[in-house]
Amino acid sequence: MSITTVLEVKNLVKHFPITARGILLKKQVGVVHAVDDISFSVNKGETFGLVGESGCGKTSTARAILYLDPPTSGEIYFEGEEVGKIFRSKDREAILRLRRKMQYVFQNPYASLDPRMTVADIIMEPFSIHGHVPKEKQHERLYELLRLVGLEDYHAERYPHEFSGGQRQRICIARALAVEPELLIADEPVASLDVSVRAQILNLLQELQQKLKMTYLYISHDLSTVRHICHRVGVMYLGKFVEIADTDELFNSPLHPYTQALMSAIPIPDPDAKSKRILLLGEVPSPINPPSGCRFQPRCIYVKEHKCVESSSRLVDAGGGHLVACQRT
Numbered sequence: 572m573s574i575t576t577v578l579e580v581k582n583l584v585k586h587f588p589i590t591a592r593g594i595l596l597k598k599q600v601g602v603v604h605a606v607d608d609i610s611f612s613v614n615k616g617e618t619f620g621l622v623g624e625s626g627c628g629k630t631s632t633a634r635a636i637l638y639l640d641p642p643t644s645g646e647i648y649f650e651g652e653e654v655g656k657i658f659r660s661k662d663r664e665a666i667l668r669l670r671r672k673m674q675y676v677f678q679n680p681y682a683s684l685d686p687r688m689t690v691a692d693i694i695m696e697p698f699s700i701h702g703h704v705p706k707e708k709q710h711e712r713l714y715e716l717l718r719l720v721g722l723e724d725y726h727a728e729r730y731p732h733e734f735s736g737g738q739r740q741r742i743c744i745a746r747a748l749a750v751e752p753e754l755l756i757a758d759e760p761v762a763s764l765d766v767s768v769r770a771q772i773l774n775l776l777q778e779l780q781q782k783l784k785m786t787y788l789y790i791s792h793d794l795s796t797v798r799h800i801c802h803r804v805g806v807m808y809l810g811k812f813v814e815i816a817d818t819d820e821l822f823n824s825p826l827h828p829y830t831q832a833l834m835s836a837i838p839i840p841d842p843d844a845k846s847k848r849i850l851l852l853g854e855v856p857s858p859i860n861p862p863s864g865c866r867f868q869p870r871c872i873y874v875k876e877h878k879c880v881e882s883s884s885r886l887v888d889a890g891g892g893h894l895v896a897c898q899r900t
Contacts, residue, residue: 577754577786578613578636583645585628585635589859604858605631607810608645613754618780618787620801620818622794622833624855627807629790630678633756636788637673649673649754671701674747678759680739684731690717690742691727697749716745721775737768741775748779756788761796773800794837798822806830809858809866812886816893826895829867865898873899 585606590597606628613619621629635642638658647654649672657665677683684693694713698704704712714724720741731739740760747755757776761769773796780787791797797804798818805815806827814827825831832849839846851870856862862869868879884896 575615576612577615577650578788579648580612580632580636581610581646581648583609583632583635583647584643585631585640586643601859604810604861606635606642607861609807609810609812611805611812611815613786613788615786616780616784617802618789618800620797620804621788621790621807622792622797622804623807625792626855626858628810628858629792629807630758632807633675633758633788633790637675637756639675667701671703671750672752673754673756674750674752676740676743676747676755676757676760678762680736680743680763681731683743684739686731689728689730690722693731693742694727694746694749697746701750703750712749716748719748719779720745721771735768736764737771740764740772744772744775744779748783752785754786754788756790758790759792760789762791762793769796776800794822794833806833809856809861811866812894812896813867814893814895815886816895817891820891820893824893826889826893827867827897828871828873828899865896 583606587603587605588599589601589603591600609628609632611619621632623629631640634640636647636654638654641658642655649669652669654669657669688696691713694716695709698709698712713727717724717726722738722741722745726734726738731742734742744760760776761772764772776787777800779785787800789797789801801818803815804818804821806813806821806829808829814821814825814830821830822834825834829851832851835847835849852872853870856866856869862880864881865871865874865879865884868874871879874880879898882898884898886894886896889895
């Protein structure tokens with residue numbers, strides 16, 4: 572069985588300018604290096620996870636892929652088509668056709684739903700924009716989507732404030748599914764939910780993936796949920812990848828010192844079990860002025876043994892597709 576690549580990202584860079592007010596005009600005084608030259612691919616039917624500390628560039632990567640924040644440079648291909656070329660063409664039909672294929676589930680279901688719209692209005696709005704569902708079948712499709720995400724038909728006439736956090740996230744998922752996407756980017760979809768509700772939403776995402784043959788890009792800093800739902804995982808630190816591997820391989824044999832520290836912080840559900848926590852020294856450097864060489868070198872215990880300050884480490888294959896950016900390997 573051949574593997575089909577749905578999403579391919581090549582040398583993606585996303586910088587945010589820092590401006591200061593001059594005498595007449597604003598002038599740029601620096602840039603935030605949110606994402607710096609990363610490459611990865613997502614295969615059809617799989618869930619690729621992006622993990623790392625807050626501020627490492629996960630969400631910036633997702634928003635650049637969807638051109639919500641156009642990338643500074645780099646190439647993004649979806650099913651072989653260059654995404655940037657389509658958006659630069661300003662061809663509305665082509666852009667809408669691409670938008671239908673790639674959808675986003677935002678982190679905060681409280682902020683991503685319009686409080687003045689009913690659930691029916693929220694889910695049916697994409698029908699009007701894309702025109703892919705005939706008017707006479709729109710209400711039928713609305714109820715299908717509600718049932719698909721575990722809600723009832725009567726929920727359609729309610730407003731977002733009448734629902735719990737988990738139910739609101741189900742509405743967000745239904746809205747994303749309204750255009751029948753092939754790629755769903757879920758940006759920390761369970762971060763604001765209770766633990767018991769998290770499991771329900773994660774199970775729902777897995778059921779939908781199997782039923783609809785969908786592909787996911789799953790963003791999270793919760794490694795437990797990542798291990799539960801993802802097939803492959805990429806670990807980001809300060810705008811760069813430090814490790815990419817199959818989920819089981821990454822969790823069982825982390826190679827990069829940063830990944831090892833992340834794994835050591837996962838809680839063990841056994842009060843008698845002893846775990847060796849790796850405590851990182853110092854703070855995450857500023858993305859405005861990232862360190863030279865390896866981005867992790869100011870906090871790495873192995874930095875004195877290698878030339879990490881002088882040269883940046885690129886991802887290399889440590890065997891079996893396990894990629895790591897560390898001069899120790």
